[in-house]
Amino acid sequence: MRRVVSLFAVTVTLFRADVLHGVPFTHVTPRKHPGGQNEPQFEEKFFSQTRDHFNFNSVGNGTFNQRYLITDEHWTKGSGPVFFYTGNEGDIWDFALNSGFITELAAQQGALVIFAEHRYYGSSLPFGKDSFGVPQVGLLTVEQALADYAVMIVDLKQQLAAADCPVIVFGGSYGGMLSVYMRLKYPNVVGGALAASAPILSTAGLGDSRQFFRDVTADFEGVSPECSDAVRGAFHQLRELAERQAYSRIQSEFALCKPPSSARDVRQLNGLLRNAFTLMAMLDYPYSTHFWGNMPADPVKVACETMLSGPDLLTNLRDTAGIVYNSTGALSCFDLYLLYVECADPTGCGLGFDSLAWDYQACTEIDLCYESNNVTDMFPPMSFTEKDRELYCSKRWAVVPRPDWLKVQFWGDALSTASNIIFSNGDLDPWANGGVRKSLSSSLIAINISGGAHHLDLRASNEADPESVVSARKMEAELIAQWVKMEKTRLQKTP
Numbered sequence: 001m002r003r004v005v006s007l008f009a010v011t012v013t014l015f016r017a018d019v020l021h022g023v024p025f026t027h028v029t030p031r032k033h034p035g036g037q038n039e040p041q042f043e044e045k046f047f048s049q050t051r052d053h054f055n056f057n058s059v060g061n062g063t064f065n066q067r068y069l070i071t072d073e074h075w076t077k078g079s080g081p082v083f084f085y086t087g088n089e090g091d092i093w094d095f096a097l098n099s100g101f102i103t104e105l106a107a108q109q110g111a112l113v114i115f116a117e118h119r120y121y122g123s124s125l126p127f128g129k130d131s132f133g134v135p136q137v138g139l140l141t142v143e144q145a146l147a148d149y150a151v152m153i154v155d156l157k158q159q160l161a162a163a164d165c166p167v168i169v170f171g172g173s174y175g176g177m178l179s180v181y182m183r184l185k186y187p188n189v190v191g192g193a194l195a196a197s198a199p200i201l202s203t204a205g206l207g208d209s210r211q212f213f214r215d216v217t218a219d220f221e222g223v224s225p226e227c228s229d230a231v232r233g234a235f236h237q238l239r240e241l242a243e244r245q246a247y248s249r250i251q252s253e254f255a256l257c258k259p260p261s262s263a264r265d266v267r268q269l270n271g272l273l274r275n276a277f278t279l280m281a282m283l284d285y286p287y288s289t290h291f292w293g294n295m296p297a298d299p300v301k302v303a304c305e306t307m308l309s310g311p312d313l314l315t316n317l318r319d320t321a322g323i324v325y326n327s328t329g330a331l332s333c334f335d336l337y338l339l340y341v342e343c344a345d346p347t348g349c350g351l352g353f354d355s356l357a358w359d360y361q362a363c364t365e366i367d368l369c370y371e372s373n374n375v376t377d378m379f380p381p382m383s384f385t386e387k388d389r390e391l392y393c394s395k396r397w398a399v400v401p402r403p404d405w406l407k408v409q410f411w412g413d414a415l416s417t418a419s420n421i422i423f424s425n426g427d428l429d430p431w432a433n434g435g436v437r438k439s440l441s442s443s444l445i446a447i448n449i450s451g452g453a454h455h456l457d458l459r460a461s462n463e464a465d466p467e468s469v470v471s472a473r474k475m476e477a478e479l480i481a482q483w484v485k486m487e488k489t490r491l492q493k494t495p
Helices: 091-097 100-109 142-159 174-185 213-225 226-242 247-253 263-281 299-307 312-326 351-360 386-399 405-409 469-492
Strands: 019-022 023-027 043-050 063-071 080-088 112-116 167-172 192-194 423-428 444-449
Touching: 043 142, 043 167, 063 091, 063 142, 080 100, 080 142, 080 174, 091 112, 100 112, 112 142, 142 174, 142 405, 167 174, 167 213, 167 386, 167 469, 174 192, 174 423, 192 469, 213 226, 213 263, 213 299, 226 247, 226 299, 226 312, 247 263, 247 386, 263 299, 263 312, 299 312, 351 386, 423 469, 444 469
Parallel strands: 080 112, 080 167, 167 192, 192 423, 423 444
Antiparallel strands: 019 023, 023 043, 043 063, 063 112
């Protein structure tokens, strides 16, 4: 679920050092999110974390520095709740700067806020530059990440004299999955979870493999049926050029740095183009954003206007992809293999070290066997079966995927005995139908957000927000306040 490398850099300004668990940490200056409002003053710290929680033999085991961000700006010390973000597949600053609802809610409810970085992402590398070698990468599992968070929560609560402070976890996308799993696995530590855009069903191999790209297509059809027809037509023209091996023409039409020379290159081009539409559907926010790149307001609408801007469909397709890959106009040509990496996630793994980590996870526990077929969607036929996954992952990482593992380990769709989880989804988000869309009980609440894209409800309030997300956040706030009250009573009764 990691799409593209973030195109904006976060600059850390160091102005004091201290020590936590014997590990230096930095204090950072206040940040500003794209809306221009002041972000809370997060401190960047590092926690001395156990590499392998399930190996009691200290020989060969050790610790690593796990990054987290913390602010007590709004905390009612010693009694206010702890809002803990279960970091997902990327640099934790990216999520902290794009999840303003959590700090807004902290101001309302007097909460301490912690954003924890997932092992093997950002700067939380258990083996440093060697983290992605075999066998070192083998400690990258959902189970290890959850244990990281549980240990961190327990330890930090003790340090901060917060033993009676309820903990609510938050997460978006894969991070939302982790929030669900934290509530299932560690209900003694976590009192409730807000899981935004968490595809806990489709990533466990449940549902239709055609669903994701069908729903991407539906977003563009929702703007205009002619839009998806134009996309289909453009891909059809590209296929005809490829069949004639008109590689120079393809290079010219798509401003490629090098001409394609094989069917593999054409598949790479199709993947790059499809990934652009995926990103615009996910990030179809009503205002411009700088999360996973620079995206205009209503990018799906902008894309459709571009696709319908003239009779040359290939030029239109190139310019539409440029909304994602060349938002600044600085690129003179597109390098197929630098801008996009094909991997075990057909929706994209991103670039850099983070892409390696996500590729490995998609090769082991996270099942992302999604396909496009040009029948139920507007994209070229590109299958990715369990057999394809097994062959790729065996060659790339020397592992055999476990397609049913998430169903066994984290309950799959058998969630009725769980409690205190909000499953929020926006109807513009192609991940939504891979998650829980109907409430399962009085404390397993599904909130569906009309006009909402990928975890829109976690973002900071914006004057362009649809009323649906304003209402969703209000409901989430009320439910979390109830859980905090219940959990505080439980903690006070615990000897």
